[in-house]
Amino acid sequence: MAKPYAEVIGDPIGHSKSPLIHGFWLKALGIDADYRATHVTPDALPDYFAERTRDPDWRGCNVTVPHKVAALAHVEDRGDVRSTIGAINTVIRAGDGALIGSNTDAPGFAAPLGTLDLAGKPVTVIGAGGAARAILYALARRGVGAVTLLNRNVEKGAALLSGFGLDGQALPLDGAVPASALVVNATSLGMTGQPPLALDLSALPDDALVYDIVYAPLETGLLAAARARGLKTIDGLEMLIGQAAVAFELFFGAAPPRERDAELRGMLLG
Template identity: 40%
Template structure:
């Protein structure tokens, strides 16, 4: 096969995928595969388990192998920033990237679309939500929480309360994101829900196989919008308790779907729609 024929095949069918360790659990191949079939686009999206010690080598090889880009998951989301040739402001602020775009010259462009996906999920499933309706409360201070904090502050939240089991990580977020962030001790996490308009679980607590999230909801107003980044199960105990109090709830699957759309558009040339058919394809 000549170099020209290889180039033509690559141009005809772009490649993308997800790298991490492990990646067998990832629903991204289901999602991107659905969009490729739905829009009749040529291309392939593949899961690729990559050990940390091989990350730099793999990222050098993938553009030469015809990949237009990849999604990045644990444990590589922070490490790829140091390997990228260009980093968006939001990825730099969050300190992690989940989307890489490979330029024609082999350069790597790193972005973080988690915050976009979070807000898009709220706007789609709670269209009357207003970021300025009152304080936001975020439980957790990891990479996903940083994306949520950045997006909430950028959307106009005037006060953002945060609690994390290791307070130091929450203190770092306040130091980096400014005085609109108020840190609560973990044992006082329930108190930060008082008069909150938006409440987010940005931890893995409540996920299948994980410990339950044990933040008391006694102070949670029934007017609050409550969302959980966990989507296995879709109805987490945290969401079920909030719904029982009369709160509007939004599950975490929509964030996964919406954060994937910008990368898909860059790699395969079409902006996909996130709709009920998309949800069902991923849940299947």
Template identity: 45%
Template sequence: MTPPPKAFVVGHPIAHSRSPLIHGHWLAAHGLPGTYERLDIPPEDFPDFVRGLAAAGWAGGNVTLPHKEAAFRLAEVATPRAARIGAVNTLWFDRAGRLHGDNTDAPGFLAHLDASLGAGWPEATGTAAGRTALVLGAGGAARAVVVGLLERGLPRVQVANRSDGRARALGGLDPARVEVLAWDALARGDRLARAGLLVNTTSLGMAGHPPLALDLAPLPPEAAVADIVYVPLETPLLAAARARGLAAVDGLGMLLHQAVPGFARWFGATPEVTPSLRALVVADIEGRR
């Protein structure tokens, strides 16, 4: 008899991960056999861990910090999206036993925008601003967000980061459509006035970090503001957006939606991001405060 599939989330540290809660909920909802485990593997042990996945009977798993770039290098087959981002957060085996890697953060971010703003959000205003995104930050999450926005077809994505070098690396993804801004340029307001979507991918506003000090007054009235931070769910940036009457998109939905493709690969059923799942994870966040 074939044993039930087992999957994992691996990181270092990993105790904070909500992925077991998400996948455990879906396993129960679908009545599927299988397990999903949390694994703490230090960077020096990660290559051997990945090379031993098949022998250990793993169907695959999620990869989080600090292993995403190493997972990209170790995957035998990487999706074009993962190659553009240079990082992998989802691993699985094909029927030939080859280890595949994808980055589902990009489609997860877009799926949450679609669920929050409607699938036609880029063209909703019919203005140039409505199809221009301003992304704050230039780390791995920013790279996934920028790649997702480019895949969606936005004609212009602006990137602002406190250090210039990493932002310029993002500009290289598509020099014709990605514009790199100096962080100081945000204070002038004219850049925000041209943006239909503002996305914070920095740690500013996260619990234990300083808030993101940014005046949202220049944003167009139809603009949306997204923050990939989900602890707290309501960051000062999102609170300021709501106070201005702007659409505000929190970071929890990205976490939930990015988990869907992996579950489908490992357990053979495509789950849905439902209000009950969100409520379960929100309760866990509140309970850990």
């Protein structure tokens, strides 16, 4: 008998640690279900969702690069994600059979920040893709000050800042990082197989926090540079596990055992 399952889709997808995370939780909770990684190219995205709509065992999927914006066209937007974040990273099957888009990146990003006070403080974000949208949304809700957004397409970066009602400036990727309370890499730069992300962090104050959402490798060049300066850092596994926890409950109807996060991290790093 076929098992219920969820999956993560992207292009590429071989680097994804999501199957390990969800598999760990499924085993820990004794849930008889699967979670897998599926390579889906941009051209194949419409057929993918059409096929999954007809699969009674499919519970949903996580969506990663480069599909976070494009996937919105193939699902229902009952939570008004389109006009708030503008990207999705999770799709679930509703009780009526409809495919519903959601975004767990925003809470997943925010959770490791805890009670960090960013109200009115300057921040720098690198990137303007789907992950950056969720991060800017979360930062706007925290009332941050001026945002410097570094991106290849400066006009796209400026439009994003305006869309989220954030003050600040958009600069090219090689623009200088100004004094900021928080720096976030929201791109795939620095990931295994991708170009490095070389930033000059010399303008950051000693109490700045550097957050890189890349998790393969876990010790990115950006985090290594930040630690060499003695700055506080947050690695990509923190956001990955945080967003996965929200999605897991949507897929399988049970909260994951977060008290075992240290064990999970050890497995992912092993």
